[in-house]
Amino acid sequence: MARKKARSGNTFLLLALLPAVLILGGFILLFFWGFYQSLTDMRFGRTRVDFEGLGNYARLFSRGRFWDSVSATAIYAFSAVACEAILGLAIAKLFNTRALLAKWFRPAILLPLVLPPLSVALMWTTMMNPETGVLNYFLSFIGIDNFTWTSKAETAMFAVVFIDVWTFTPFFALIIFAGLRGIAPDIVEGARMNGAKAWGIFWRIELPMVLPYILLASLFRLIDSLNQFDIIFGTTQGGPGNATDVLSVSAYFTAFQNLYFGRGAAIMIVNWLIVLISAIVVVKLWQFTRKRVS
């Protein structure tokens, strides 16, 4: 009897997982194929393809430009995610107060998420135009003239991170907001009775309790911003110079503009490994903080 039940359980398990595994599994072979191509000297426009082993990778690691791309990717992703976490926390706190407008305008938080990033990048480029852009018009009121945004190497990284922060801070705000709502009111009330100040409550109770939420949001955002292509390609294409030449943009140029597909594939694989490792670290952190909170 018990055996029969176990078997029917297994059948169900199989049936439940099979469609998803089949649908995604089809892609696996393609990824292996792509990985194989990163081990070759494949170029568009040439028929012969030779196996090179790790040649593309060795070449990559010996070039200064590659390491510039790695650091641009890291700077972009970590500064964007850090800003988004801090601002998201502030906005979540703000919308968690009793302010009347906070209740009315909560849906407005979602607005930045409705636009497709690639096409909206074009709009940001016009808004950020140093001479005619509306952003500099507003800045001129506070005495800043001709800020160069995406058009100069010194400010370009700031500008693309700014766009990422504008677009995805709401994502953090919503998750953290949910975390704040989940804190039982009596814990906060109890602390207050014991004489804790608002700041103390925030540091000792609220922040530790929403930390797992912040990490969960960071996980998803880190994955996306380490892979970010649309925002950067749509505004600076990786420039000026190589100022915003993150790995995904560099891979695109190498593979599809310069037609060295094997070399481009190697960059994609490295980028993927960086995301994978970061994701594992954040998942571990997340599991750790979640255990500690509960």
Place this chain on the structure above:
Amino acid sequence: MQNRNLTATILNALVLVVVIVLAFPILWIVMNSFKEAADINAYPPVFLYDPTLENYKVLFDLADAEATNYGTLKIEFFKPIISSVIISVGAVLLSLIAGVPAGYALARYKFRGKEDLAFFILGFRFAPVLLVIIPMFQFFQAVGLYDSYLGMIWVYQLVTLPMIIWLSRSYVEDIPLEIEEAAAICGAKRPRILLQIVLPLLRPGLVGASLLVFLLAWHNFALGLILTAKNTPVTVALLKLLNPGVSFYPVVSAGLVVSMIVPILLIMLGQRHLERGLTFGALK
């Protein structure tokens, strides 16, 4: 008391600032879509003007051809919207059908390598799409999926399915196991338990998750560009507006506004659910 009023005023003012910052770029695009080309380039920027519908007429090919330099080339914008709706809705439905049972299994069953499988599924979310676009194109051509809705719906699973599985797994974990056990004791079979008890409890979460992945699908660009020809999604059609035949800033603005309508409608209809989807079930 006065102190309290002051605090409330400050808080409300801060909320207003946040809302303005978040809404401004969108408002600006909407404003631009009703401007003439000359007003868009004006500096200082123009905030008050006579709105024109010209850009929308160009977008839907109603304008006088002479006025747009377009001659006989048609801008296709209506059909791409329909295509995007079909592909995105189809992708979400398929993800729900395949993903919810998988999410349930990952939540309720213990088996070897479960966490590995879950992380592996999540891994698809950050897999490099550009890496597989060539083999994918060849495969689509070979089996006749190229430029078909079915092929697009399948390939969008890369974007939608991992999210649905992860989200539905966390929703299932939120449902107390006792409910299912009680039903089992009363003699209900598993399919019935799932359909009549678990699914209704999951519904609010799934609606939110669906809205979220719908947005992801709606925004996708690269896959549609490479794998379709006539059935292009709206993101590809938007870029087609960048050409020498139109004054593109105003017309692209109009295109962006139109492409926003479907997501905004969905957000208005399902705002609460979407928040739930966005928060991965954290909002209980």
Place this chain on the structure above:
Amino acid sequence: MRLTSRLVVSTAVVALMGSVAYAEEFDWRKFEGTEITWAYDIHPYADAVVAYLDEFEELTGIKVNAELYPDDTYWGKLNIQLSTGSPDWDVVGTGIQPAWDVTPAGQLAPLRGLINDPSMTNPDYDYADFFPALTRAWTWDVAEEKIIDTPDGEIWGIPHAFENMQLMYRMDILDRLDVAPPSTLPELTAACEKITAADPNITPMAVRGVRFWSSIHTAPISIAQSYGVSDFVGSGDDLDTALDGAESIRFHKDYVAMIQACAPDSWANDNWYQVVDGLSTGKTAMAVDANMFGFWNNIKGASDASGQIAFAPPLTAPDNDEFASNIWIWSLAINAASEKKGAAWYFMQWATSKEMNVRGATDGKLVNPPRASAWDSQEWIDYANQPEFNNFYETFNTVQEKTSLLFTPRYGFGTAINAWAVAMQDMVGGADVEERLAELAEEIRDELN
């Protein structure tokens, strides 16, 4: 008589005359019932063909599906279609430079045999009528996956319409500010300083600055030629970049100074659409880019700039009167994997015929037409000399004599010239010209060898 019916009748007359004279030699209906796909950039050049597709279908019984994509994305899509050997696209729009990267692998079908075959090519076609600079640039041989540049080589594409690079300026703005159109690069820099001093709201000059080879192929390569700079020197396996040479350093110092004095701060983000936009809205006084942009904006009612844009040859080095102008040729070619090459060629020869050249041009779309006969035809002379086009026609004739493809034919064109565009951004941003050029040359050698 209504215009459309007149067109149909005149075509019928042309077709009838054709069939009377060459009834036995040429059969337009050989591929009746075939359906082909033609892929192209979204462009007025495409429009010039689409407008008359019905006639082609009537003449030949071949159905043509046009598949059009926006500029930046078209190339990515084209690369994938060609390199995977997909037979989807029969006729493709392309340019010479991209073709250098794909012909070594045999991705385009050779055309010489078709052109010389009287059963495939209508005797009126007259291939020799195209400007020699254009057809020469489409001729090379391929051996061991390398390009052998020879005038007797294979032909890979047919010019559809082309752009040559010119200085365009707003007469109204220059008149108002009392600035004469410059002819050397340092003169341009001086003119820009004068404009800025006179009216700070006007951007003196716009050129593309984006991080693609497309921003090198307009102003920089044309002006560099006058300084004695080429992208590559030598031949065969000894082809080496010359961008770290003394002439190149001199050119880049002048060019960088010009951009810093003339171009808007947004230069590094500016693509052709920002350049054209500035000129047509009167925000910018001058631009160096494809002459057709000035032409289109001069068409009556096309923009507020109509009638105000005048033309001049590209700028020169201060000690050299000889200017040079680069070309970009939108061309038609046949996908080597196409299964309908006959019908594809029929479509190509119709779209690039003498009649279609003149029609497209006088519709104000196919500018510049690539056939000498078009420029001699009274219809086009009358049209292009209308007052709103200013000195378009005569400037074309002056510039065309010194127009050629200024890049060196070789695989790896995109890699080298994209790197050049990146270096240009760095130098305009303040990097030391000499050091950065040395770095660029090293990078090109490293990537291509």
